Amino acid sequence: MAKKSSEKAEKSEKTEKLINKNDIRVDGRKLNDLRPVKLEVGILANADGSAYIEQGKNKILAGVYGPKELHPKHLALPDRALLHCRYHMAPFSVQERKSPAPSRREIELSKVIRESLEPSIFTEYYPRTSIDLFIEVLQADGGTRCAGITIASLALADAGIPMRDLVSACAAGKVEGHLVLDLTDTEDKAGEADLPVAFMPNFNAITLLQMDGKLTSEEFEQAVGMAVEGCKQIYTHQKEALKAKYLVKEEAVEE
């Protein structure tokens, strides 16, 4: 019992200050550091394409089915495929159990995620079909929509769907007066602003931009720039992850 209360005291001490005087964050990162990112491509057997990310404590899965026949048929688009996206959080992914029914937040995020990925896909190659994209957040710790977009784009590539570019996503924000990259849940909740961005690196195109909080025009400008730089770092991770799937392991060749 005594141990528990001391733990709690330590915790509250920590949450008071998220960034120390040397500009180091609670988890030891510098202001413009990403959390450690682990990406895997093609990990689900049934899905046409899939990917998994661990970014800090975030653990998220994405799966793609399609292009395939669309049901109900009246939704079919005559000139392109319909991209259907579902962002969903597992009931156990957050501190207090989340009801599995889709919340208003999840419905909005499904929409903005879909719109962030659609510019990257040659949907016009597959008229009248649907491409179904499922993002399941298994554990959430801030920045799940960005991590979700990052792996959704990989899963689409893994499914062999023709794409103009990968979409990489990363958030910037403001915590205790400092602009920071890739906020954790605690930083997001205690911080002053959160600004998720999705980006197509080879087009310099921003395909998702949201913000809530409070920023001056100058800070807004800097934060957008910072998030874009974060997206570029994510992009290198994505390329590595895609290549890693097709890399032949040396011991496999040994006789």
Place this chain on the structure above:
Amino acid sequence: MNIPAMVVRVKQKRIAELISHGKRLDERGLNDYRKIQLEVGVIERAEGSARIRLGKTEVLVGVKIETGEPFPDVPNEGVLTVNAELVPLASPTFEAGPPGENSIELARIVDRGIRESKAIALEKLCITPHKKVFIVFVDVYVLNHDGNLIDASAMAALAALLNTKMFNYEMKGDEIQIKPGYTQLPVVNYPIAVTFAKINDKIIVDPWLEEEQVMDARFTITMEKDGKVCAVQKGGYGYFFKEQILEAAKIAKEKSEELRKILVKS
């Protein structure tokens, strides 16, 4: 907005061509709003209400105030709830039924502007901490859809909140007793949403319906009264370049001040 194209191709082309020459089909400048008419207090039963006409777009917002339990993480604050209805009579493309993603997105953009700018002093809406607080219901009712529902709804919502009167009360034990007279809802910030559309790589302000059907993407910036950005939302299937977003942020600053003047006047 996911609305099937009803604008004939020829007209779509004309709209896009004009915009690349800096003109618009309805003869507005690229950064001009349509005519705005704002009326407040149009629904007597509601604690606050406002009706906006932005060109032919019409939105009615009603505010109702009830008492209820606070959220456990903020026991000393009132609760703000924003809901949007795309009423079927407002457009041939709207259907009755549970809220779809378009109406949820609209409500959440309006909500984010009010919440993040701390427009309502929610801490003043506490009756008994942990037990009883005021809940402010903002219901956005779209009556005629002719484009840019976001800006129209955000402005009408704020106008309705400014118009909102709360009943006076006194506590008798655990019971609330309503007393005669009203006090003004404490509104301390004026967040204004400014929406841009990208057509032919040009950025235009306040797209009307036909422009929305031609646009590649849209982008909303909500600005507070001191010129700070408090909410942003990109929508639509296209993309923006960073320069376009920063340019839009500058225009939004000017435009939001212009709209705020109209709001304060009414």
